[in-house]
Amino acid sequence: MVRWILLFLLLTILISSCVSFNGELAEQECPDECDCHYFRINWVTDCSNSNLTQIPFEDLSMNVYVLDLNDNFISEIQPFPQDIKMRRLQMAGNQMTHLKKEYFKGLTYLIDADFSGNQIRKIDGDLFPDSAGFITLELQNNPLDPVEGIFLSISTLLYLDISNCSIELLDDHFFDGTPALTTLDLSDNPIRILHTTAFAKLTSLETLKLNNCNLTAITEDVFTTLVNMKTLELAGNNFIRETNWELVLSPMPVLENLDLKNSQLNELSDNMFANNHYLRVLVIAENNLSDIDVGQAIRSLSNLETLDLSYCNLTVPLSEDTFANVTKIRSLYLSGNTLFASDLLVALSPLTNLQKLSLSNCGLRRLPDTFHKFKSLQELDISHNPLNDAFVKLLAPLETLEYLNMGYSNLSYIAPTSFSKMTSMRRLILSGNDLNNLEAGLFGNLTRLESLELNFCGLRRPLNATLFFNNFTYTDLTELQLAGNPLRVSKTGPLFPKQLSRLQTLDLSNCNLTFLPPDAFFWTRNITTLILSGNHFHSPNDFHFLELLPKLEVLDLTYNNLSTFSPREIEFNPQVTRLKLIGNPWKCDCSVAVLWDWAHMEKGDLSILEGSTIGASDVTAGKHKRKRLLVCNYDQKVGLPLVTNKTVAGRKPFKQQRTISALNRTWAKYVRESGCERSPNLFLTRVTRSADSLGYVNAEGVKMRLAEHGPNLWAAATINACVVYVSIMAIIGVVYLVTKRKKIVRNMDKNN
Template sequence: MSDQNLLRKMWHIPHLVLIVLMCSNVWAFNGELAELECPDDCDCHYFRVNWMTDCSDSNLTEIPYDELSLNVYVLDLNDNLISDVQPFPADIKMRRIQLAHNSMTEVKKESFAGLNYLIDADFSGNRITKIDPDAFDDSPGFITLELQSNPLAEVEGPFLSIKSLLYLDISNCSLRRLNENFFSNITSLSTLDLSENPLNVIDDNKGFYPLISLETLKLSHCNLSWISNDAFSKQGRLKTLELSGNNLYKTDWSAVLNNLIRLESFDLRKSGLVHLPETMFDMNLYLRTVILAENDLINLDVASTLGNLQQLDVLDLSYCNLTLPLSEDAFANATKIRTLYLSGNSLFASDLLVALAPLTNLNKLSLSNCGLSRLPDTFHKFLSLQELDISHNPLNDAFVKLLAPLETLEYLNMGYSNLSYIHPASFSKMTSMRRLVLSGNDVNSLEAGLFGDLTRLESLELNFCGLRRPLNATLFFNNFTYTDLTELRLAGNPLRVSPTGPLLPKQLSRLQTLDLGNCNLTFLPAEAFYWTRNITNLILMGNHFSYPSDLRFLEILPKLEMLDLRYNNLTTFSPKQISLNPNVEKLKLIGNPWKCDCSVAELWDWAHLIKGDLSILEGSTIAAEHITVGKSKRKKLLACHYDTVKQPLPIVISKTVPGRKPFLKSQRTLTASNRTWAKYVRESGCEPMPTLQRTARAAIQPEGYVSDEWVHMKLAHHQQNTWALAALNSIMVYVALMSILGLTYLISQKRTNQPISDKDN
């Protein structure tokens, strides 16, 4: 059989499989994938193509087992009062459970029996002292366990028995000792975080010996004073080692690092080092990142200690109290360094002139807070230098001659440099500049023509500069549009805004991102953005906007995509405020004193039914960052409050409302005046506004007359239809992958002269 015949045969396979899957998908869409169960105290929705049940921050004392859908993918129970976990319903398909910040004291095997699909679990921030080593025996694909911030008791023998475990976080768990069998039954671990445990020493008890697959080890802030020479002798695959925040001045580094020949990243920030042996990195020739910042390396000879690291890409020596002058051979052998941090050391321009000369590949240089009053005349040698940070230096006003060589620089940060005046010719030759940071300088007024030559500028930051008025036209060339300048940040300036007229000049007509956060604004005129109608991202957080009528300026921003109104004084907001901004994709409204009334439901329905995506309201539902391994799961959610001074908390009676999931109980008594928007909308009984229904009807009805019942049905299943489309896309990707695998197999059989059976065909 030729390869072409094989291809013809394989062509029919995905079509047949796709037909079968599409038919089964129709059945599932009408049955299993119909509106799933949701506990009364939770918010449930599809996240990507998976059913999410968010019961976080609901004052729960027990898990609502009887109300859970068997198809739940992620169950979020963070920030409750749950102390005991009972067995879950049989056949539940849960992949991830989040029980962070509860009152658990033990992880028992019977609690998680039968969870055959479980992959990840997060129990961080509880009161757990004991864990059954066999707790996840019924979860053969279990790979991630987060237990950080629990007061674990001392362990005798193996800590866990999970052969499949790849990621374990037991940081800040009060562990003082690791017995030599602690890791003996989790030998597949690739990432281990032991940070913030008072281990004091890593001795010769062979505790790390079983972890032969380990690639990342974190031991930061463990009060370590000593590490034995053989502690990591079996970790030949280790690529990342973090030891910051310890006191390791007694450690024999040459011996400890001797076996880590594959080490690529090494972090010793703030570890009490006062001396580094010249042979420290002799066996670590693949090191690309070395962080030695915040150690008292007074007598460090850079050339002797780091001279052999010819693959070094990132070196951080910031705040090391370097007193020996940087010699001309300091970086003579490490010429591949592209990122160098020297901030926080007392340096002289003359020393930098000779020491930096070999670093012709330098891409990023940080000389922040180095006491520099002038710069070395060496930047013309750095043909690849793109980023320079000289902030927090007493540079005063002497710039023109010092900055003249920086003609190829793309990013310059000279914030907080004690500037009160900037000469108008300071940036005249820096025509490649794309980002300029001048924040933190008390420049009450800016000279005419200051930014005129920066015709390629993309981002300009003038935060906290004491500016009383926005930028005016004289700062730029007349009759010239700065087409690349798309970002302007003016946060933290006490701006005084005129009651009428444009805020910014015509030269900035291509502006897309504008930051006016914390500018003490109570209003902006309706014509504020007359010349800057291309704005897509507008940041107004931390101001004093109180009424929707304060936001009339939004009417002339047709391209607006993101509006940030966090931490203002708004109590209500309606879709009509952004009806002339059809491209809005993100509204940030957290931190305002929202009232629990039907205006909240109106905005919710607008996002859900008209925009087709609840995530447009940041903080409305669970997001990707809330289920990311290794990060804080605490969410800031949109919340409103009942005015309990004027009326008591209402008794919620279950109502049938289009687009809302019904409650399982007929009525419920609220116990807290603060409600998340998700919970309030569900329990409020607020009907979708007639204008939203008409808009939805116009968007989805067929030709001819359509009844209100039909519209209600469509509204109720709008989100479900969106999910079905995503599911179909996933199926098609799966079929394509399987077809490729099958084709590869058959062709390989042909080319190796292996017979192709009827079963193979």
């Protein structure tokens, strides 16, 4: 019995210790010029946009996972400390001209590096001599000098981006030192003619991008060894010279995706894809195929599932044979071609399994009476056509349709029976039509509708109850977009009817709103995402309507007129996980620090404030990683403060006195240099909630003591808790030993 009691006590203590752990990880070292924080469980040091001329090695944690030095003025790198455990190094947008291998000696843990957007001309071949697991290198947007022989010797490299690097000629041995590459981006280089054996060693290559390289021709043996190629992108080139496409493409038998968009193709040979039987996606949009019989060129692609012929200036009439041999096509894009309803009626007839059809911007004044044949059609785009309102009724047979885009189609009237049979509809787009008056019952039968888009429709009032069935809740309708409408909102009353009570995402951006009434969302209290960007909200007192949204998770207030915002405005929204505030004229005052502390201390996650810290998208390989930051401005009339070595509790002090030279500051920098005290209310709320949840009888006494002693008491309490924990463990150990000794004595007595 005693053993089970001891085990119960031990488990109770262990569980209590786990519960008391609040998820905070140990603070690491951080340079004065940087913002440091945890991203998941990894220590991130963000020194971007800090006017640095050298890496601040002093106070740089050896446990740094991501070091972000983007957009500084660094031209030389001193050797990194030997014990540093950095995995990703980001130095895009600096002033380096030469990458030397001595810069990176000892970086045994390094996996990824980004040097895009520098002035790099030379690179040592053995660039990362000690990085045995290095796999990703980004060098795009650098003016590299011509390379003779091997470019890099990194046998583990899988991903290489050298797009827009002024490469005109690829040496035959250019990639011999990177045989493991699976993804290679050479886009935006003025290569012009591709006649090289540089790719011979890249037998593992699966994705090759040669977009916008001004290629005029490709010789027949360039891709001979690329037997594992699955994706080839050649968009934006100028193939005016004769290229034997059959021989160029035939060495790639498992090719699945081919993009030849906007490459000046004016012919497609009958045998062009003769050896590409597994091709599933073919994009030849934006080429002049005016005199081409497309059906002849694609007849061998029996496995083709997606075909994009958008903006190809098709003049040869589409016939019943055009798609006769490619009946597996599920997605067909014909947008931007001048088409006639009569031709479509015949040409589309073999595609009875069609699921997606795009006919946008085709000059259609009427629709083909053929939609009754498409029993599986799920998505239809007929936007940007000068449709006559009367022909909309031809869509009525599409009972399986789930997505319909009729945006910008010159519609001024839609009959209330237009969608009556489309009971499978999930997303409906009517944006860009002048629909001042929506007929009663228009959306009544769309009982499975999930998303309704009415952006820029000239609506002056939100949707009313007459558009839907009476006394019916549209349980699937969770998204409503009304952006760009000049809405006139009354001072009282709900914006939306009871039928939309399950609404979760609402877009009211750019609606010229200056306020919303307190009971705006009386019937729509399940909203989780509210987008109010591009309006004219000015005062924090304008947000009483948020009190009716207890489930709100995302609030978008970007590009309004806010200069201050308090956590009190969202005290009734405990589920908020994303607050978007970029683009407002924020003042550099302690209200910024209060909001920062709320995210950090109350919510436990700074990323709640979008633009405050590095997110997943900021550490992903690719061309678009420049994060937008939260910025505030000092009052120009007051002048800039002098930052001394302040010792505000919870904020890392500077080692030296600093002078601020710029009016605008990122929130991260301002909070640290401001001297604003951490909000005691946030701290008390956090601790007293824990006290109340644990059932302390004298919770008010805890509050009084915390108010009197603050963080010192918390530190003392932590130490005392550790002492108590150790004492209890010691007592349990003693009791266990005593119990075991008594058991041994009893056994000895029995034996005697």
